[in-house]
Amino acid sequence: MDLGTFLLIFAVVACVYMACNIGANDVANAMGTSVGARSLTFRQAVLVAAVAEFAGALLVGGHVSDTVRKGMVDPALFADEPMDLVFGMIASLVAAAIWLNIASYLGWPVSTTHSIIGAVVGFGLVARGLVAVQWMKVGSIVLSWIVSPLMGGIVAFLIFRFITVKIFDKHNAVAAAKRVVPYLVFLVFVILANSMMYKGLKNLHLNLDFTRALTLSLLVGAVAYLIARMLVNKVTPPPTDDIHQQFQTTEHVFKYLQIITAFYVAFAHGANDVANAVGPLAAVVAILDSGAVHMKVEMPIWILGMGGTGIVFGLLIWGARVMETVGKRITEITPSRGFAAEFGAATVVLICSKMGLPISTTHTLVGSVIGVGMARGLASLNLNIIRQIIVSWFATVPFTAVLSMMVYEIFKMTLG
Structure with a gap:
């Protein structure tokens, strides 16, 4: 087996591994509030996510991908040594996937975009030095750690307060x-x-x-x-003096709204984040085919399909832990609360994406869940779980950067 074939097989395996971990973490947290509120069973959530992810990736997701995710590293610096970029892309996939695997095992909802960006920055530093990294863009990622959860929390808080005042506080809810x-x-x-x-x-x-x-x-x-x-x-409507039945019937009405917003969050994820798994593989395939570095590469349909399949498989096999964290452990979720959180997150992601502001779907959704909890009082939040989640967010970029450096150096020593 020649080196090119070996690297292609290795890259495909790394891509599938990464896609599975995206499903276990990112898609799981998108569907977590629906499962936590019992609007969907786990299997129904997997089915909804499967349809939405594929639809988002194939209808809205780009078939042209940046060679290096989010422009964090300048591909032109690798024009003289294209294989260095191949090693770097594979190292990035491996490092990001390992971190996501650890986070999913611990039930931490982290950003897959930040995971792959940290990994790309890591190999860029060790391969070409400080000049290789677009530090302004790294700064925007750091900013999103604050912007994303804060905006998600504020919008979800306001939506849930509106629902509470206009519906649940009424005598006939x-x-x-x-x-x-x-x-x-x-x-x-x-x-x-x-x-x-x-x-x-x-x-x-x-x-x-x-x-x-x-x-x-x-x-x-x-x-x-x-x-x-x-x-x-x-x-x-049940009798107005039966408060419990009034509450149950009202929440049942919100169940269908929550399912719609869950579909949208998964659809948006398929459009935006599937590229975190398949983008580096597309870059590797293009370099191995042509022997040259490209600024942008065509996304073969088989790679998109493989990424979508891996994401759904990962959700099915490993997604339960992150679903439990988002849907049950941060605060108690009902269909109305889940709707407020998901609708708030989806709205913030949409507006910020159109305005070009740095935003993380995962961070926004978690912030939205916290915002809904805050609307019911601080005592309704599990502050210990929130603390663990925030620590995992700040650990994502440095962890994947260091791990990517190590994997890249191993490739260079053994194959370079």
């Missing part, structure tokens, strides 16, 4: 829910549809401007509103 929920459905579908249509469905060549995208989104929202009105009107 079910009747209030029948009035308010259709408007929430309208808002959800307008935002979700706009996120897909406005510069979203690139692979379908639907390059709509904001006005056309918003017009179509409002139409989608109007249809969803009418359907929601029709469905909630079929709900029979």
Whole structure:
């Protein structure tokens, strides 16, 4: 077996391993509130995630990937030694996957994007020195550790307070829910549809401007509103003096809204984060085929499919621990609380992505869950678990950077 074949096989294995760990961690935390609130069973969550991830990756995800994730390292520095970039990409996949595996085992929801970025920075430093790293972009990642959870927490807090005041604090909560929920459905579908249509469905060549995208989104929202009105009107309100049954029926109405927002979070993840596993492999394949470094490379459909399959498999096999942390251990989650957290996170990610602000889906979602807990009082939060999660966030980039350096040097010594 020649060196090129060996490296290709090794890179494919590393990519599948990375994809499995993305499923176990990132997708698990996206679906965790739905499972924690019992809106979905674990198997149903896997099924929803499978459909949403593939749809996001194939419809919205780019078929052209940056050679080095997020432009953290300048590929031109490797033009004279393309194999150094191959070693670096494989080392990055291995290092990020190992960290995600450890985090998933411990039940820590960490950012897969930050994991692969830390790994890329690590091999860039050891391969080409300080000049290789785009330090301004590294600074934006550090900023996102604060921006993401803070914005997610604030928005989710406000959404849940609105739901509490307008529905749960009313004497007849079910009747209030029948009035308010259709408007929430309208808002959800307008935002979700706009996120897909406005510069979203690139692979379908639907390059709509904001006005056309918003017009179509409002139409989608109007249809969803009418359907929601029709469905909630079929709900029979229990007696107003039966507080427990009022609460149960109202939460049941929110269950379907939560499933919709969970689908969107997984869809957005498939569009954005599958590239964390398949992007480095696409770069390796391109270099091994041509012998040259490319700034951007075409994403073969078989690589996207393999990444999507690995993510779903990882969620199925290893996802339960992170789901439990997000869905049960931070604060008690019900369908209404889960909806507020997921809708808040999805809205923040969408707005910040369109504005070009640094954002992490994982950090935003965890911040949103904390925000929902804060709306019920500090005593409802498990501060020890929150402390562990925050420590894991700050450990992600340095851990993967150092591990990537070590793996890169082993490749250079044994194969270089």
